[in-house]
Amino acid sequence: MNCPNQTFLLLALLSSLQLACRPKVNGTDMFSMGASALRDTRGVWMEKGCPSDFEPKALFEGTFSNIFNFTNSLILDGKEYHCRFAVREQYWPAGTLAITVDGTSVWVRDRDGRITLFPERGFVEP
Numbered sequence: 107m108n109c110p111n112q113t114f115l116l117l118a119l120l121s122s123l124q125l126a127c128r129p130k131v132n133g134t135d136m137f138s139m140g141a142s143a144l145r146d147t148r149g150v151w152m153e154k155g156c157p158s159d160f161e162p163k164a165l166f167e168g169t170f171s172n173i174f175n176f177t178n179s180l181i182l183d184g185k186e187y188h189c190r191f192a193v194r195e196q197y198w199p200a201g202t203l204a205i206t207v208d209g210t211s212v213w214v215r216d217r218d219g220r221i222t223l224f225p226e227r228g229f230v231e232p
Contacts, residue, residue, distance in 0.1 A: 141226040144205035
């Protein structure tokens with residue numbers, strides 16, 4: 107005979123294990139297209155003389171409509187990174203993929219602001 111309390115306890119245990127085991131996401135698969143679009147955007151921006159009124163959405167009519175100007179400065183391990191453009195996608199974990207003025211790509215996780223350099227080359231924790 108199956109006891110309701112035992113079933114509830116088992117479900118609670120399984121739920122807590124799932125929360126404790128946060129798998130990393132393969133950034134190569136997930137972020138490669140976004141990183142490429144950001145590199146292309148930065149390249150065009152630089153070719154045009156780095157104008158302050160540059161609008162990145164104009165480059166990607168119909169694709170990467172979520173690309174935007176992102177001029178935040180980030181500090182990681184004592185080094186400051188000056189961001190220029192970013193993209194967010196609804197199927198990604200909650201966060202922002204950005205490119206800095208010097209061409210470094212960074213992932214900024216929404217829940218705690220954790221920064222990962224070159225996420226398209228490895229793994230990120232969602």
